[in-house]
Amino acid sequence: MSETIRLTGVSKSFGQVPAVRDASLTAGRGEFVALLGPSGCGKTTLLRLIAGLEAPDTGEIEVEGSLVAGRRAWVPPERRNVGIVFQDYALFPHRTVAQNVGYGVERSGRARRVAAVLGLVGLAGYEQRYPHELSGGQQQRVALARALGPEPGTILLDEPWSNIDPLLRQAMREELAEILRRAGVTVLLVTHDREEAFSLSDRIALMHDGAVVQAGSAEDVYLRPADRWTAEFAGAANFVPGRLAGDRVDTPIGSFAVTPNGHGEAVEVLIRPERLELLPDAQGSGEVVDRQFRGHDVFYRVRLGDGTTLVSQRPSTEIVRLGERVLLRAHGDEVTVFGAP
Numbered sequence: 001m002s003e004t005i006r007l008t009g010v011s012k013s014f015g016q017v018p019a020v021r022d023a024s025l026t027a028g029r030g031e032f033v034a035l036l037g038p039s040g041c042g043k044t045t046l047l048r049l050i051a052g053l054e055a056p057d058t059g060e061i062e063v064e065g066s067l068v069a070g071r072r073a074w075v076p077p078e079r080r081n082v083g084i085v086f087q088d089y090a091l092f093p094h095r096t097v098a099q100n101v102g103y104g105v106e107r108s109g110r111a112r113r114v115a116a117v118l119g120l121v122g123l124a125g126y127e128q129r130y131p132h133e134l135s136g137g138q139q140q141r142v143a144l145a146r147a148l149g150p151e152p153g154t155i156l157l158d159e160p161w162s163n164i165d166p167l168l169r170q171a172m173r174e175e176l177a178e179i180l181r182r183a184g185v186t187v188l189l190v191t192h193d194r195e196e197a198f199s200l201s202d203r204i205a206l207m208h209d210g211a212v213v214q215a216g217s218a219e220d221v222y223l224r225p226a227d228r229w230t231a232e233f234a235g236a237a238n239f240v241p242g243r244l245a246g247d248r249v250d251t252p253i254g255s256f257a258v259t260p261n262g263h264g265e266a267v268e269v270l271i272r273p274e275r276l277e278l279l280p281d282a283q284g285s286g287e288v289v290d291r292q293f294r295g296h297d298v299f300y301r302v303r304l305g306d307g308t309t310l311v312s313q314r315p316s317t318e319i320v321r322l323g324e325r326v327l328l329r330a331h332g333d334e335v336t337v338f339g340a341p
């Protein structure tokens with residue numbers, strides 16, 4: 001896959017605050033990449049650096065094989081072939097939908113292009129409305145149409161659903177993702193919502209404290225996280241103490257295969273709650289000390305003899321009672337191991 005976006009060792013500080021630190025990232029043509037991370041980790045700054053709304057202190061940014069920012073290069077935002085949809089849409093309030101969408105489009109062929117992108121986002125017939133005459137979702141589609149107007153190779157989206165009613169969010173995500181797939185553009189989506197990133201993107205770039213700490217598929221990030229922080233950010237996690245013994249690791253709830261990694265070393269083993277099965281057993285080493293019913297599944301907190309508590313996620317068709325004694329069994333064999341803290 002050819003690359004549309006490439007960042008190499010990009011850093012950006014605001015005064016004493018390092019917003020982006022030595023970030024490297026690629027996005028292939030037509031790929032949907034989510035920039036995922038907690039509030040303040042530098043996602044928006046990274047997006048603004050790609051768009052050309054900020055200049056990096058160090059590092060290089062390439063768009064479609066051309067250097068657009070670096071020590072000897074600077075291409076202004078309007079010449080980067082990148083469209084951006086801001087969190088608040090930033091529509092011009094006193095311009096009609098057609099005028100908003102036609103804004104960055106060359107005069108010759110403007111009417112045809114405006115009609116084409118409004119068709120793509122399902123707003124044909126809305127040309128003469130003003131932004132205040134539209135719903136939030138329609139305003140968002142106008143913002144997307146405006147970004148798509150100049151036929152960019154890449155669309156950057158900054159938390160596009162944060163102002164949308166949670167009940168409508170799911171449907172709107174699917175709708176927008178479908179429009180972007182049909183437009184055939186590369187997409188970089190900034191979000192702090194891991195389910196959004198998991199369900200929409202081809203690849204996730206996880207950010208923490210200004211750095212891209214892992215880039216990979218949702219499965220990679222969830223099942224093979226790069227470090228303990230990533231493991232916790234990617235989903236509910238148990239960290240079970242273990243000791244390495246050749247190509248296995250021994251833990252209080254069983255022995256698992258690991259990549260050979262020395263002997264006798266104390267480690268932590270990542271066991272996701274859905275891998276932990278509970279078998280009611282009067283002689284079992286665990287006791288169910290908390291039970292949270294969540295609809296299709298139930299989260300159980302189980303205390304072991306040594307005081308460790310682990311979380312198990314079971315389908316709600318399997319009922320285990322509060323206070324019941326259980327044996328714990330982890331499904332699957334290969335596990336991810338971290339050095340003990």
Ligand code: ATP
Pocket residue numbers: 014017018019037038039040041042043044045046192
């Ligand atoms: P959020 O999800 O809350 O929007 P984010 O991950 O997008 O956060 P950024 O907005 O990129 O994070 O901010 C990263 C850091 O840089 C933060 O500490 C922020 O306060 C700081 N920062 C961002 N923009 C500026 C600015 N223009 N001037 C000073 N500091 C800034």
